[in-house]
Amino acid sequence: MPSRPGSLGQLRAAVADGSVRRRSVKDEIRENLIERLRSGGPLFPGIIGYDDTVVPQIVNAVLSKHNFILLGLRGQAKSRILRALTTLLDDEVPVIPGCEIHDDPLAPLCAGCRQRVRDEGDAMEVGWLGRDARYVEKLATPDVTIADMIGDLDPIKAARSRLTLADELTMHYGLLPRANRGIFAINELPDLAGKIQVGLFNILQEGDVQIKGYPVRLPLDVMMVFSANPEDYTARGKIITPLKDRIGSEIRTHYPATRHEGMSITTQEAWTTRTGNLELQIPEFIREIVEEIAFQARTDARVDKRSGVSQRLPISLLENVVSNAERRALLADEPVVAPRVTDIYAALPAITGKFELEYEGELRGADAVAREIIRAAVGVVFTGVFTGVDY
Template sequence: MTGVNRPIATTVGGLRASGHIHKTLRAELRDNLLGALREHRNPWPGLHGFDATVIPQLERALIAGHDIVLLGERGQGKTRLLRTIVGLLDEWSPIIEGSDLGEHPYDPITTASMRRAADLGDDLPVAWRGRDERYAEKLATPDTSVADLIGDVDPMKVAEGRSLGDPETIHFGLIPRSHRGIVAINELPDLAERLQVAMLNVMEERDIQIRGYVMRLPLDVLVVASANPEDYTNRGRIITPLKDRFGAEIRTHYPTDLLDEVAIIRQESELMAEVPGYLVEILARFTRGLRESSAVDQRSGVSARFAIAGAETIAAAAIHRATRQGEVDAVARPVDLETAVDVLGGKIEFESGEDGREDEILDHLLRSATAETVKAHLRGLDFDPLVEAIENGVMVITGEQVTARDFLAGLPSLGESELYDEICARLGATNDGQRASAIELSLEGLYLTRRISKESGSGEVIYG
């Protein structure tokens, strides 16, 4: 955050001369959110599937100035949503240069800053913080201490000669240092109860208590948190007084629309090779099938990271094949989907009664997702010429290390039929890699509708 549009005022006098107006954090967030809505700008870029549910609730909470806790299973975008709130802060914000808490030059709150402001007057030096510097995030872990969140006495300052009663002997923790900013605590139920107690005064009275000190610091901080509803409601890990301090409790959810699921996979995955849209769609349908399956433990959820990792895995399989076989175009194919399932199965929690059936369940749901995708994209095509050619004894061979060119060369001739071209046109396939992937999808669809057979082994798949 350097250079671009940084204000030039370097003292309080220059800041006043520039016409700068001091706003509280909540007023700043509220005004910027309402401004974006008024101008029909999307203040939540990169979020999909929350437009009619989570986002309106979040916007109302911010307008009301409430601290917020997001409840949801893993992989529902809670952390991303919290980080997106940062975009509602001003691009640049003035602070008293050198202050521990990033106090506004018009409103010092610590003893040291108030003394400097009184001594220097309009010459009090001013620095500028970018919006990203006003967001702090903490993962609740068992080793988190009160000193980490609130603060503690600094023995070095005591050793310098200050008395224990001097407020300047305190080393402030994460929450006070987030003054005039946002502090996010991930997995709040995992925070020890004594630490949750330590947060009570910070969230309501906005003061801090450290080893007998009670400092009336008017902290201007927005506390946001994430929690798993299983921990939150059943195990009672968030103490009741702290739950009461949060003004808004918002439930997140997995995408309800297939297109939103596909958009999340495309947005979040880092693909090293081309992955056709229909393969991403299969992964999205597969993930949704897992979330609806009675054989899967839905209390633990099926994270969006499952499908994202799946897309990255099949892209890696494609680049692996292209590198080993000397292919020009690295394009993922349906045969690569099985490689993804092999390595991702461990990310799913199955019900206790399904021991030993995990592979069978995953295979069934992947086949269902593939069949639905074939039906959605290739419905209405006449596959009879291809089926007849295979029934006459032609076998089509594919596999993890079979190149697109070899696969295409092994396809049966269909005479005057333009089926191959029609398949490729439907699926937007132009080069050899894309054409091989598209036709392989149609063969898999014929197998799933029991019009042809399929045998797998030794890294090869034979349709016959």
């Protein structure tokens, strides 16, 4: 494999002969996705239950070069999907070393990098940025400011450089410009204050923004992806309509459609490989009951549907069930850890914190509701196992 270009002149030559490809982030992700589709490789390893629903919609959004948003309740793998988009980026891209916004050496945006290219010419050093460093994620909260997201004017930098505040060189870049030439993800988008959302849709539509009254042109090369709760992502919620209108695709996630899909996720995510000399044997019906508890909770009238019941519930529950069985085996000096139904009742702390209750549920109490959900789940699994048996 030829060595990477180390200077601007070498990079120009490499781009000219085709050994280094120069393209926008969305084109890069689109073309890498096309190659993966043709090769038949997995698009999002570890994501279960979305092959016929969510994944095709994400593929369509990427092929359309859209910024997109994932709408779903908690525990539906939204953040994991967004982070998995980095696998569609190139291994490395050339950048100007030391640049805060990872400028393209062949088309720098910031004034400092443009000046550096003019001064150093083809001898200017070129750095390389890995794919993981090209992903920036921010959890939206009401106290996030324009300075955090987009940037601010730095009076100290202006004073030291003897520049006016109107000079572009006095700007301190926020998270969004620092995601230039990469992917910028915002979780819980509607929680951003209205003026921050306005700043975002200006970036999405026009590529410019005003920093304390000074217009700064930022034609960023960035793919923007978001996540949100469906309840908040409405005109009645906390999202402003112009921003919603500028997001290309709106994709809804969901909980596992079947118990066996949920069991596959829980088996993949739960930590059940314990250290020590004890043998672990988890009966299949225990796994089914653990998963059925989540399904029962999602349909229970006393559980708040707007909050949802995270897929983390059966994951944490199975871990606690195994731990209680492990504790019993250690105390009784048994060689085998074999979870029982009683271990599920002992794992109530893994259930009660994973759902929000409606008024009726609050009157009953979280522990009482959880016990009744366990009882219902055991009944459903028992009936399924012994269907047609005459007692």
